[in-house]
Amino acid sequence: MTAPIEENQLLALIVDDEPFFRTVLRLFLEQDGYRVAEAENSIEAINIFEQLHPDIVLLDISMPDMDGVECCNKLHSSAQGQHTPILMLTSVEDERSINHAFAVGATDYVTKFLPLSILRQRLKRLIEQSQLQQKLLAANQQLQLLVNLDELTQVANRRRFEEYLSLEWQRQIRSQQPLSLILCDVDFFKSYNDTYGHLAGDGTLVKIARAIKDALKRTADLVARYGGEEFAVVLPDTDALGAIHIAKTICCAVRTLAIPHRNSLLCSHITLSAGSTTVVPQPNSDFQQIIATADRALYQAKAAGRDRFIHNSSLDSSFANPSYSLFGSSAPKRCGFC
Known part of the structure; x- marks a missing residue:
């Protein structure tokens, strides 16, 4: 034929x-x-x-x-x-x-x-x-x-992050399924750049972006460079336990890279702080809310000593919920919880 x-x-x-x-x-x-x-x-x-x-x-x-x-x-x-x-x-x-x-x-x-x-x-x-x-x-x-990629790290850029989060927010309003967000910040990164130079800093951001991306197993999950040394991870259809697991995996993955940082106030290598949150979006709400809540959790993680993650599971600031960290708030400032 x-x-x-x-x-x-x-x-x-x-x-x-x-x-x-x-x-x-x-x-x-x-x-x-x-x-x-x-x-x-x-x-x-x-x-x-x-x-x-x-x-x-x-x-x-x-x-x-x-x-x-x-x-x-x-x-x-x-x-x-x-x-x-x-x-x-x-x-x-x-x-x-x-x-x-x-x-x-x-x-x-x-x-x-x-x-x-x-x-x-x-x-x-x-x-x-x-x-x-x-x-x-x-x-x-x-x-x-x-247009949608961060030129340095080759993960999604801020524009794509906000576009994708907005789309997922609207989709979850319709489906009433949970949406989780993780914001990550490289600990003492300014000190790292001052010590090793901006070229080394760029190389480190590339490695960290790759480690975060490798920690995600679903095509629907999105990692983006949120700005400077900050990264964001959008997790559609993911509950609080799932977000906590991913946040811990990401922090462990970056620590496992063992990138030297001799002037870190925590330990001798690069670490991450992360804040995560989970919500079921409601009608007439705005996706900026979940960003603000994750950002507050990230601030709490930094204030508690860095090299840890904290999870807030509600957009309602009055909701009493536990926080999760790499080690207890009374623990000494040291590396390693994986």
């Missing part, structure tokens, strides 16, 4: 219930340098499409069981089909069927009596347009990625 494969050949899928017409098209396309796959009905076409991901589909509009319009709709609905040109083939120019085909994702149509020289140009134009569209899409995705 398919010609010998060469890496640079384009793959065309012919879908038609007439064997003679498929043969004519196949010979023509192979002569023009295409690889060719054939299907005699829509079900077979969908299976081949999912397996081979052709560069273009030539699809008969009139077939038994599932017609070409319905097949086109199913192909176009798939992720791959959204970028694959679908050329509808028709024996009779039925305006209603053609309009329906365009409505469900067809790229163009031709009659089966069209001269092959014109068909050749149509195919060339459709594939060139598809390739250009995919290049533009990739370029836009790369641009969007750059």
Whole structure:
């Protein structure tokens, strides 16, 4: 059903219930340098499409069981089909069927009596347009990625953090599921820069960002550089116990890096302070509230001696809840709780 494969050949899928017409098209396309796959009905076409991901589909509009319009709709609905040109083939120019085909994702149509020289140009134009569209899409995705990334650490930037937190806040208002936030600050980082220089400081921020990112196991979790030596972690659908576990894991991961800091007032290497909070967002509330609560918890962690995390589990400041730290508030200022 398919010609010998060469890496640079384009793959065309012919879908038609007439064997003679498929043969004519196949010979023509192979002569023009295409690889060719054939299907005699829509079900077979969908299976081949999912397996081979052709560069273009030539699809008969009139077939038994599932017609070409319905097949086109199913192909176009798939992720791959959204970028694959679908050329509808028709024996009779039925305006209603053609309009329906365009409505469900067809790229163009031709009659089966069209001269092959014109068909050749149509195919060339459709594939060139598809390739250009995919290049533009990739370029836009790369641009969007750059807009949302912190240039130094390659995690999300402040803009992306606030955008994502706002979206998750609204989503959790609808679902009434918990949303957690962790704010982290590198302990005595100004002293670190003064001691080792800003280049070393930049390298340390990169390592810390990577350690925080590696501590997150779900694609929905987002780590962002909040500003300077501060990082933020958004944890959708995460309760207080989950946030506490992640905060502890992050602090341990940074300590495990064992980055020397001889002028730290705590110990001989880099540590983190973190504040976390968990809330079920309510209607007519603002996501800035959760940031303020996590920021207060971070301040409490610093005031309690740093190298620790504190968790506040309610946006209501009057809510009596326990705080969690790396070691008790009466413990000596030392490193190590993992």
